[in-house]
Amino acid sequence: MIDLRSDTVTKPTQAMRKAMARAEVGDDVYGEDPTVNRLQEMVATMFGKKAALFVPSGTMANQLAIRLHTQPGQEVIVESTAHIVRYEQGAAGALAGVQLHWVAGNRGLISPEQVEAAIRPKDPHTIQTALVCLENTHNSGGGTIYPLATIERIRAVTATHGIPMHLDGARLFNAIAATTLPPASYAQHFDTLSVCLSKGLGAPAGSLLMMNDLSLLDKAKRLRRMYGGAMRQSGILAAAGIYALEHHIGRLKEDHDHAKRLARRLEQIPTVRINHQDVDTNIVIFDVIGHRLSPPAIVTALKQEGVLINAIGGTSFRAVTHLDVSGAMTDEACEIFSRVLGD
Ligand code: TLP
Numbered sequence: 001m002i003d004l005r006s007d008t009v010t011k012p013t014q015a016m017r018k019a020m021a022r023a024e025v026g027d028d029v030y031g032e033d034p035t036v037n038r039l040q041e042m043v044a045t046m047f048g049k050k051a052a053l054f055v056p057s058g059t060m061a062n063q064l065a066i067r068l069h070t071q072p073g074q075e076v077i078v079e080s081t082a083h084i085v086r087y088e089q090g091a092a093g094a095l096a097g098v099q100l101h102w103v104a105g106n107r108g109l110i111s112p113e114q115v116e117a118a119i120r121p122k123d124p125h126t127i128q129t130a131l132v133c134l135e136n137t138h139n140s141g142g143g144t145i146y147p148l149a150t151i152e153r154i155r156a157v158t159a160t161h162g163i164p165m166h167l168d169g170a171r172l173f174n175a176i177a178a179t180t181l182p183p184a185s186y187a188q189h190f191d192t193l194s195v196c197l198s199k200g201l202g203a204p205a206g207s208l209l210m211m212n213d214l215s216l217l218d219k220a221k222r223l224r225r226m227y228g229g230a231m232r233q234s235g236i237l238a239a240a241g242i243y244a245l246e247h248h249i250g251r252l253k254e255d256h257d258h259a260k261r262l263a264r265r266l267e268q269i270p271t272v273r274i275n276h277q278d279v280d281t282n283i284v285i286f287d288v289i290g291h292r293l294s295p296p297a298i299v300t301a302l303k304q305e306g307v308l309i310n311a312i313g314g315t316s317f318r319a320v321t322h323l324d325v326s327g328a329m330t331d332e333a334c335e336i337f338s339r340v341l342g343d
Pocket residue numbers: 005006007008056057058059060083087135137138139168170171196198207
C-alpha cells in the first residue's frame with residue numbers, strides 16, 4: 001500500500017528505534033530527563049530562541065501558545081483554513097476562551113494589509129485582538145511556503161499595535177529545506193513558534209514550543225501540565241526527535257520532488273484540477289471534477305488499486321509525500337492515479 005494520507009503515517013526506522021532504545025532517561029516533570037533536555041537545547045539553538053519545550057503534539061503546542069498570549073474574551077487573527085481553525089476541535093474557544101477571527105487567505109497565506117484591516121480598534125465596545133497566528137508551510141493551502149518578506153511585513157504591522165505573533169511550524173522544516181533559509185530567519189519574527197517531529201521528520205511523536213521570554217516558558221510548563229502533556233521518561237521519544245533532526249532534514253527535498261512529480265502527472269488527467277507550480281513542498285491538494293465516482297468512492301477505488309489518500313471536503317483531495325514513499329512508489333502512485341481518475 002502506498003500511504004499518501006499524511007506525512008504523520010511514517011513508522012520509525014530501525015536506526016531511530018535503536019536510538020530510542022539507547023536513550024538515557026529521567027523524570028521530565030522534575031526536569032531530569034537528559035535526552036529531553038538535550039533535544040530542547042538543540043532545537044532552541046537551531047532556531048535562535050532562548051528556550052524550547054517538548055510537548056506531545058503540534059495541537060498542544062499551538063494551544064499552549066494561544067493560551068499564553070491571550071485572556072478569555074479576546075480574539076486571535078488566523079487564516080480561515082488554518083489547522084487551528086479546521087482541525088483542533090475548537091480548542092481555542094474551549095480551552096483558552098478566545099474567539100478566532102478568520103481571514104481568508106490565498107493558498108493559506110494572508111497579507112500584511114489583511115492583518116492590518118483585521119486588527120480591532122481599541123475602543124470600549126470592540127473585542128480586543130490579542131494574537132496573530134500564521135502557519136508555515138500551510139497545510140490546507142497545499143504545503144505553501146510563507147515568503148519571508150511577507151512575514152517581515154506582517155510583523156511590522158503587529159509590532160506597531162503591540163500584538164504578539166505565533167507560528168504553527170508543524171512543517172517549518174519543509175519550508176527550511178525548500179528555501180535553504182536559516183531556521184532563525186523565520187523564528188526571529190515570532191514570540192512563540194512550534195515545530196513538529198512527527199510530520200516529515202518521521203519521529204513517532206513530539207513537538208517543541210519555542211520562545212525567548214523565559215517567564216512564558218514557566219507559564220507554558222504549568223499549562224502543559226494542566227493540559228495533560230507533562231510526560232515522565234519522555235527521553236525515549238526525544239531520542240527519536242534528535243535522531244530525526246540529525247538524519248532526516250536533508251532528505252525532505254526528496255519528498256518535495258516526489259510531490260512535484262505526482263502533481264505534474266495529475267495535471268495531465270482531464271478530471272483533475274491542479275497547477276503543479278502551486279506545489280511548494282510535500283503536500284499535493286487537487287480537485288476532481290466531473291468524475292463518475294463520488295469523492296468517497298474515488299478514495300475507495302484508489303485504495304483498491306494500492307494508494308491511500310484523503311478526501312478533504314467538497315471535490316478536494318490531499319496526497320502527502322514522506323519518508324516511507326520512495327521514488328518507485330511515487331511512479332506507481334502516478335500510474336494508479338492515471339488509471340483510476342482517468343477512467
Ligand atoms: N496535521 C494533520 C491532521 O491533523 C490534519 C495532517 O495529517 O496534516 N499544525 C499543522 C499545520 C498540522 O498539519 C498538524 C497536523 C498539526 C498542527 C497538529 O499536529 P498533531 O497531529 O501533532 O497534533
